[in-house]
Amino acid sequence: MAIIIDGKALAASIRREIKEEASHLPRRPGLAVILVGNDPASELYVKNKAKDCAECGFLSQQIDLPADVSEELVLETIGKLNADPAIDGILVQLPLPGSLSKQHMLEAIAPEKDVDVFHPLNVGRMVQGDCLIWPCTPAGISVMLDACGIDPDGKVCVVVGRSDIVGKPMGMLLLHRHGTVIYCHTHTPDLAAMTRQADILISAAGRRGLITADMVKEGAVVIDVSVNRDPDTGKFTGDVCFDEVKDKVSHITPVPGGVGPMTRAMLMRNVLTLAKNHMGLL
Numbered sequence: 001m002a003i004i005i006d007g008k009a010l011a012a013s014i015r016r017e018i019k020e021e022a023s024h025l026p027r028r029p030g031l032a033v034i035l036v037g038n039d040p041a042s043e044l045y046v047k048n049k050a051k052d053c054a055e056c057g058f059l060s061q062q063i064d065l066p067a068d069v070s071e072e073l074v075l076e077t078i079g080k081l082n083a084d085p086a087i088d089g090i091l092v093q094l095p096l097p098g099s100l101s102k103q104h105m106l107e108a109i110a111p112e113k114d115v116d117v118f119h120p121l122n123v124g125r126m127v128q129g130d131c132l133i134w135p136c137t138p139a140g141i142s143v144m145l146d147a148c149g150i151d152p153d154g155k156v157c158v159v160v161g162r163s164d165i166v167g168k169p170m171g172m173l174l175l176h177r178h179g180t181v182i183y184c185h186t187h188t189p190d191l192a193a194m195t196r197q198a199d200i201l202i203s204a205a206g207r208r209g210l211i212t213a214d215m216v217k218e219g220a221v222v223i224d225v226s227v228n229r230d231p232d233t234g235k236f237t238g239d240v241c242f243d244e245v246k247d248k249v250s251h252i253t254p255v256p257g258g259v260g261p262m263t264r265a266m267l268m269r270n271v272l273t274l275a276k277n278h279m280g281l282l
Contacts, residue, residue: 140262
């Protein structure tokens, strides 16, 4: 029986540490979130971020803009936040309406306030291993591995998914931690042949039931990033067939309660790190 990695409990512990550290700073760390439109999922995500900020003692600023807002107004809003000394991290909630260029928005954020690590300059630093912070989900997974005493050094690490948000930076982080990284995606001809090699398997494909027991090797560590809604039950599930895989592996994350809470906790840690950097404390 696998050890089930409790991301919710670990995230709560990290937020307590962040709150304590933030309480000793000259001012409160500040996070600004720009929400365009009224997508229900995005509204919930932003609400949770504000809740986490309050718990950690951070300044939280939310800017709500209509779905038909002009690109010029969004860029102007970002510019004002770039110049605001009370704001350490800026986040544009994705997805954006189709009329707006995601790339223009992300590139407009000052690199030193890019809390999601999406700016091309920070992506380049990430590749070089010279970044101040890492994207939230890969950072959270790295902390989960450490909490379980799992070192990627020398391990075969298979990442299923190649998104800019999770897959690509996850593989890069593992590579910098001396893991042997294999990327898999929709064009991988024999996915199971790849995943069965994994000492550490991270799935972020967004496909319910993708990873079955025959696709993992005995004793592997399985990290399920995706959150998919089961159309029959309405419940949330991951990419991994949890009930059949958990009896074969050494560690596994549940969905929900695994990676998701850690992603939120790492956002708070990133804001704290950027604030300390702006205060000259790093």
